[in-house]
Amino acid sequence: MTIPRxxxxxxxxxxxVTAALEAGAPVVAxxxxxxxxxxxxxxxxxxxxxxxxxxxxxxxxPATVALHDGRILIGLDRSSLEALATAAAGTVRKxxxxxxxxxxxxxxxxxxxxxxxxxxxxxxxxxxxxxxxIGGVHSGALGSAWGSTQPTPSDPSVARPxxxxxxxxxxxxxxxxxxxxxxxxxxxxxxxxxxxxxTRGVPVVAVGQDEVxxxxxxxxxxxxxxxxxxxxxxAELVGTHLGLGLGSGLLICVPAxxxxxxxxxxxxxxxxxxxxxxxxxxxxxxxxxxWLLSRVAELTRGASIRANTALxxxxxxxxxxxxxxxxxx
Numbered sequence: 001m002t003i004p005r006x007x008x009x010x011x012x013x014x015x016x017v018t019a020a021l022e023a024g025a026p027v028v029a030x031x032x033x034x035x036x037x038x039x040x041x042x043x044x045x046x047x048x049x050x051x052x053x054x055x056x057x058x059x060x061x062p063a064t065v066a067l068h069d070g071r072i073l074i075g076l077d078r079s080s081l082e083a084l085a086t087a088a089a090g091t092v093r094k095x096x097x098x099x100x101x102x103x104x105x106x107x108x109x110x111x112x113x114x115x116x117x118x119x120x121x122x123x124x125x126x127x128x129x130x131x132x133x134i135g136g137v138h139s140g141a142l143g144s145a146w147g148s149t150q151p152t153p154s155d156p157s158v159a160r161p162x163x164x165x166x167x168x169x170x171x172x173x174x175x176x177x178x179x180x181x182x183x184x185x186x187x188x189x190x191x192x193x194x195x196x197x198x199t200r201g202v203p204v205v206a207v208g209q210d211e212v213x214x215x216x217x218x219x220x221x222x223x224x225x226x227x228x229x230x231x232x233x234x235a236e237l238v239g240t241h242l243g244l245g246l247g248s249g250l251l252i253c254v255p256a257x258x259x260x261x262x263x264x265x266x267x268x269x270x271x272x273x274x275x276x277x278x279x280x281x282x283x284x285x286x287x288x289x290x291w292l293l294s295r296v297a298e299l300t301r302g303a304s305i306r307a308n309t310a311l312x313x314x315x316x317x318x319x320x321x322x323x324x325x326x327x328x329x
Contacts, residue, residue: 014075026323058320130319135166136193173200235325260310
């Protein structure tokens, strides 16, 4: 019988990352699902390389996370990045907290989502993680996508709640890592996502503006629970929160670069149309998010992909700066 191994015992940390952690130097974790599932080749490889370069330009060490043959890799070399980027469709598993054990037990490659990357980063001693956008409460999760109440025999047209809520939110509530992103993905029920995070004790902080970033757009038309003017103030807040030992992470929301972001009205219209189309097509469950993102890309003629690419790299740069500030304190 195989002796069970903990998350820490399964870590395989790259020498450069190990050296940085031992020296107290800044390190930023990066997820790998954007490579295997988020973007087509060669754009996926280019974004992964540019994200790591953005972390380095800020003075920090990048640590892209993935699973391979039962090990949790913290820091990938170029050949590993290429293996994930060029793998045939369906050959790379997608690992989140609910599927982490299955992905490790099955062997082969698996890419880490937000929740799995947070678990790995925390186990390795990395306090800052950069991604594009987090998952959250989907439209209809609480029964409000096509109607506002529960279905009844007299009104069967009202949709049942799907309870489609990403494990990203629970991970933020239980794992003390600062997650830098461009806000919850625009395809979500953003107000419900923010309420969920507040209930679970997760600070949501917008940088440089009073509104929550809208992922593809710079704003979502929703007031941010907390705001800070710049990366220095963000580092002060992150350091204070993590130092208190409250057990939860933080969501640090950085708006997409102005030159690449979609206007808020255009982004909102495309997202709503995509949600309506998904309802008509009967798309639900794990297939919903990639379907919606693909449909938004079609509706915006690729502008959403350009915004997504730019915000991923921008988040990596900001996360590097944040890690540098934290390392100085």
